[in-house]
Amino acid sequence: MIDESFLKNILLFTRALRRAGIPVGLDQTLELLRALEWVNLGSREQVFYTCRSLLVRRQEHLRLFAILFAHFWRAHNPALPRRQQMPRAPRHRPQAQPFTIVTYMAYKARLADEAIDVADKAGTYSPGELLQRKEFSALTPEELARVRRLIQQLNWRVSQRATRRRVPRRRGEALLMRRVVRDAARHGGVPLRLARQARKRKPRPLVIVADISGSMEKYSRLLLQLCYSATRRLDRVECFVFGTRLTRITAQLRLRNTDRALEQAAREVVDWGGGTRIGPSLHSFNRRWARRVLGRGAVALVISDGWEHGDAALLAREVRTLRRRCHRLIWLNPLAGRVGYQPLAAGMAAALRHVDDFLPAHNLQSLEQLAEHLAALGDRAQGRARRKGRGRPIIQRASGPLPPSAAP
Amino acid sequence: MLRSIEETAEALAREAYVADAGLSTSLFLALRMGKALLLEGEPGVGKTEVAKVLSRVFDTPLIRLQCYEGIDVAQAVYEWNYPRQLLELQARREHAPGAQLHTDGIYSEAFLLKRPLLQAIDAANTRAPVLLIDELDRADEEFESFLLELLSDFQISIPELGTLRARHRPIVIITSNRTRELHDALKRRCVYHWIDYPSREKELEIVRRRLPGVGERLAAQVVSFIQAVRREDLAKPPGVAETLDWAEALGHLGASELSPAVVDATLGIILKYQDDVDILRGAVATRLLEEAR
Structure with missing residues (x-):
């Protein structure tokens, strides 16, 4: 039978879970209380699994849950009722935050995860004008601020693909039999009007994987801005950044307030301006996320200068794997817009053979071109066309003169 | 009716399903609370098997709905x-x-063609069937929200015919490979369980129960080898299904223990990507084999 102190402990426990980032609703708590009537409360194992079954709904939370459970039910062991004590002197009373160890463990457990994924919370921004062709690395701070605002206004649209779901359409490729029969019933059993249906179309998901290592430092804040802008404008966007390790920042970028979103995203990143490990980062992307975010004809956008410090062969292999999993692989390189740029960095050269499009990203104009490019991606013939075109990617250069400081 | 976690575990064991305490608990609670059981886990860990075993435990029909992208009412519920x-x-x-x-x-x-979901709530059923909704992550969000409705009151409205309601609520098992995250509203109607790869002992027990014909020595080596393979960095580590396939295949080949030649010849049964085969073939396989023996 559940006594009052046990009930209290359960409530405290669910609160500790929530504080550590595992969302537990009141409905779940009530269910748990009901379920605990049916299990053997003397068996720690049964209680553990019962709590876990009803309170955890995501695989990512399992480990954290186990840690919290172990800590909480050691400190507050319901099996050993505490002896009645004399009221304590105020200075001996327990601190107001009883679960600091628990929350600390939660924090540590999260850091130990290979890829970090943090829960989201919840403004908009305003206009500017044209700095279209000035190279990002040559911008003054004021210009930078303006460019950031302009990036915010980019008109993002990703081309659509035909899903497998059908909707009624006058010139569809298949008959809509339900209506055909209904029509036939009105016309003496003869189907006079053939109602049709067609594949429903939906925009493709966009997955951005951006390099924010040392060599990309000049661009990294702008890249975050780019990710944020895409996240605001498109329904299905996933953003990842990497230097030496991969971090998923999708949830942070969903915050409505620009500055807070960028600040949160930046805080999640462990390795601003560190070394680059493109190959291993893409590897962990391919292993941990590709299957989950690259479905449904997704377009993958990798943003990096290709300065790989590690194994170029590994990078090539991972880029190939990535390309096989998405509808289209676009590589954005901030250096590619420079006059006379050659993809000589070993990593870039190795990766290039496997990308579908290789585009510059050095000024605002090139980003606008990117947005147009995304909106105009081909539909089905794509698969064949790109295979033919593989190995000789087209470098689209921004037209117009570059500022002198941008010359290599 | 299963009255306790222990009884649930025993019932599964009688049907040769080796479950850990977590799964027995989740299953027991799902049955007891009349909720769906949501099973997630890597491919080949026995998610679908749970539903099959359950239909044998309760001696009731198994109705299976295999989800795929674009599945809609006409294929899942009914069509004229x-x-x-x-x-x-x-x-x-x-x-x-x-x-x-x-x-x-x-x-x-x-004139009604009953598809799996309608079959599951058919008032003509004399007992609650097991409804397996397999790989729900493959279906789209529209279908998921439809399912949500169905799972909350087990009734389906057909405009021309009226509302059909289940007399016996089906036992619902949902599986997902997590190619996308399922919606929270759906999860709220389920008891969640993540099926992990089994421990060495559990896996050996599974092989013994499912393939009694395979020699003890071979079974132990196969399981140890597979467990070692799972620790390697592979695109698709072998699941329990692969372990069973492999042990069975080796049995057919008349092998009584693993040898480099045998492993090399049959690696394709446990690895499904050429890249993985390349990683494992040769030195790595030899090392793992040493460990396994």
């Missing part, structure tokens, strides 16, 4: 038998040419 309706209409016209064609009855159960 259009050719039959058309023929019927035309036959009636020939019987009474010139008369006003009556359409009574062409929207009755005789």
